[in-house]
Amino acid sequence: GQSLEQPSEVTAVEGAIVQINCTYQTSGFYGLSWYQQHDGGAPTFLSYNALDGLEETGRFSSFLSRSDSYGYLLLQELQMKDCASYFCAVRDLAAGNKLTFGGGTRVLVKP
Amino acid sequence: DTAVSQTPKYLVTQMGNDKSIKCEQNLGHDTMYWYKQDSKKFLKIMFSYNNKELIINETVPNRFSPKSPDKAHLNLHINSLELGDSAVYFCASSQVLSAPETQYFGPGTRLLVL
Numbered sequence: 001g002q003s004l005e006q007p008s009e010v011t012a013v014e015g016a017i018v019q020i021n022c023t024y025q026t027s028g029f030y031g032l033s034w035y036q037q038h039d040g041g042a043p044t045f046l047s048y049n050a051l052d053g054l055e056e057t058g059r060f061s062s063f064l065s066r067s068d069s070y071g072y073l074l075l076q077e078l079q080m081k082d083c084a085s086y087f088c089a090v091r092d093l094a095a096g097n098k099l100t101f102g103g104g105t106r107v108l109v110k111p
Numbered sequence: 112d113t114a115v116s117q118t119p120k121y122l123v124t125q126m127g128n129d130k131s132i133k134c135e136q137n138l139g140h141d142t143m144y145w146y147k148q149d150s151k152k153f154l155k156i157m158f159s160y161n162n163k164e165l166i167i168n169e170t171v172p173n174r175f176s177p178k179s180p181d182k183a184h185l186n187l188h189i190n191s192l193e194l195g196d197s198a199v200y201f202c203a204s205s206q207v208l209s210a211p212e213t214q215y216f217g218p219g220t221r222l223l224v225l
Contacts, residue, residue, distance in 0.1 A: 033212045042201060042216035043154065050212075085152060091212050096167050099211050101154040 002026040002095060004102035006088055011108040018075045020086050020105045025069060028094025032071045034062050037104070038084045046073070046086075075107065083109045114138050115217040117202050123223045124192055131188045132220045134202030142166075143185040144203040144214065145177060154201070160185055161208040197224045 006022045022032065031050035035043040047055055049064035049071060061074040075082055085104040092100060115136045124130055136143060144167075145157040159167035160179040174190040185202060202217040 031212050037152075042218050043203075043214075044216065045213050048212040087154065089212075097209070097211055098156050098159065098167055099214065100156070104152045104154075 002090065002092055002100050004088055004090060004100065006086075006102045006105045008103065009106045009108065011110065012078055013110045014078055014080060016078045018078055018082075018107060020073045020075070020088075020107070022071050022073075022088035022102055023069055024071075024088070024090050024102075026090050026092045026095070026100070028092045029066065029069070030091040030093050030097070032062070032064050033089045033091065033099060034060075034073045035087045035089060035101075036084050037087065041084075043087060050091075078107075078109050080109050080111070082107060115202060115204055115215050117200075117217040117220050119220060120218060121221050121223075123225065125225055126192055126194060128192050129188070129190045130192060130222070131186055132200055132202075132222075134185045134187070134217055136183055136202075136204040136215070136217075138204060138206075138215060139183075140204040140206050140215070141182060142205045142208045142211070143179065143182070144205075145185065145187050146201040146203060146216075148199045148201060148219070150198070158185075158187075159208075159211075166208065192222075192224045194224050197222055 033048045034046040037043045047062040064071040089099040089101045142161045144159045158177045163179045199219045203214040
């Protein structure tokens with residue numbers, strides 16, 4: 001089977017840096033995606049890592065270590081609009097090449 | 112110029128009723144999905160279609176029946192609605208079956224079964 005673990009909630013102040021960790025167990029791992037979902041909204045794609053290393057897109061970066069079955073999403077210069085839930089999702093070839101989502105991490109930003 | 116649209120946005124109905132949710136994407140994508148998000152925000156895939164062909168059918172009660180009349184549309188019909196069906200249902204699409212990592216989600220249909 002598959003399992004993904006990520007913290008349920010993280011709180012930080014504006015301007016801070018937040019790291020959301022995601023550990024996974026899956027038999028046919030191919031890559032790790034990150035999605036953002038604001039309250040009442042739809043998930044939106046942020047990033048995808050298939051290879052080890054850091055991918056940077058503006059204030060957000062995503063990291064993957066395949067050997068450690070671990071990845072993280074880094075949110076820099078935190079803004080109030082970053083208040084949302086963030087989901088990691090594994091792409092698993094052994095499970096029909098679908099995305100399996102983690103439970104989500106709610107990020108709360110304090111002024 | 113909405114990319115993935117769903118109707119209705121809200122659906123309130125009685126137990127035992129039958130209802131349908133419609134989804135359309137204008138991105139030219141080959142693959143479409145239905146997800147269920149429960150009150151704890153767990154997002155779980157239900158079905159996927161590629162060019163009108165059913166690819167993924169997770170362990171979903173057979174009261175749920177998807178239909179894809181063409182690759183731009185994926186509808187979901189639910190028979191004999193139960194209280195536990197209350198959730199937000201998201202439609203999504205990806206460019207091709209082999210690239211599910213980047214999906215575009217519709218706005219969701221909030222279903223409440225009374």
